[in-house]
Amino acid sequence: MKAKSLGTATATSAYLEVQGSARKTDSGNYGYYAGPVVAAAAGKCVKWGGKAGASTYDSPFEHCGS
Template sequence: MRKSAKTALVSAGLAVGAFTVSPAPAIAAAYSPEGVCGAGYARVSDGSRAIKTPSGSTFGHVYLLYSSSNGTNCVVTIKESYVGTATRTIATLEVQGSGKLTDDKSYKYYAGPVKASAKGKCVRYSGLIYDTRIQGEIAQGGRTTFGNCG
């Protein structure tokens, strides 16, 4: 009887362990573009782009948000691969007629927010996420043309 009870406990433990979710994806899911940019920012039309490798793997998304109260855009790159592992992650925002603003460091969850005043101007945005391997792929995405003028 003891042997079968022990076997049942081990089996139950394995079953519970099989459904345990790693905390890193849960933490990453807690980050939203709106939460990172702050109060008053909302996603714009065409303000979400997948960050993909040349082979088609999606490593995350880059988001463009806008605050109509202060005329400021905000860009955030949120990782979906290598979450919880510090990898080079980049968020870039460019206002037409101005230089690029970039947040480029090793991050566990997201890069940004990158903010710039853009009332009455067009913007473009991009994000990059690097693979953890030495010669790994680089995923990139965003909008290469100026848009969201306003």
């Protein structure tokens, strides 16, 4: 979710990557947030993150199912 330029459409992206699968991304000019991005991930680890303006976040592979 954006922290700056709320309500103003600016380049924003969100992604979800299931370990061993291609990354799924939503990106565009959004006023508040990108997404949702969904993927089946039973028994797998996921990596997630995104970008809004100069701020970026990339998680490690986490939330691993068993």
